[in-house]
Amino acid sequence: MERMTIKAYAVKHKLSIFNVMKMVKSGKVKSEVFQEKGREVTYILYDEKSEKEIQEQIIPIVPMENKNEMQMAEELRLLKQEVQWLRKEVETLKKAISA
Secondary structure (H helix, E strand, O other): EEEHHHHHHHHOOOOOHHHHEEEHHHHOOOOOEEOOEEEEEEEEEEEEHHHHHHHHHHOOOHHHHHOHHHHHHHHHHHHHHHHHHHHHHHHHHHHHHHH
């Protein structure tokens, strides 16, 4: 079994340190606490068997490359409409403030 710090574990799994801490506190990840230089340091116990279970629990972020081009085009169209609406709203508010 390998030991890694919370930060190293977060970087390896592309998670936030906060989420890793929540996993440690809830007991989803095995950990040990050691005293080093007067501080408590939490190490995560890393083994292949438990990592497979944890990987299944982590929701992967779907990269943009996997999305259908039609979906991306539709999302782009909707975003452009929203930007246009927001610009009109800003202009209306500018006129209201200056009046």
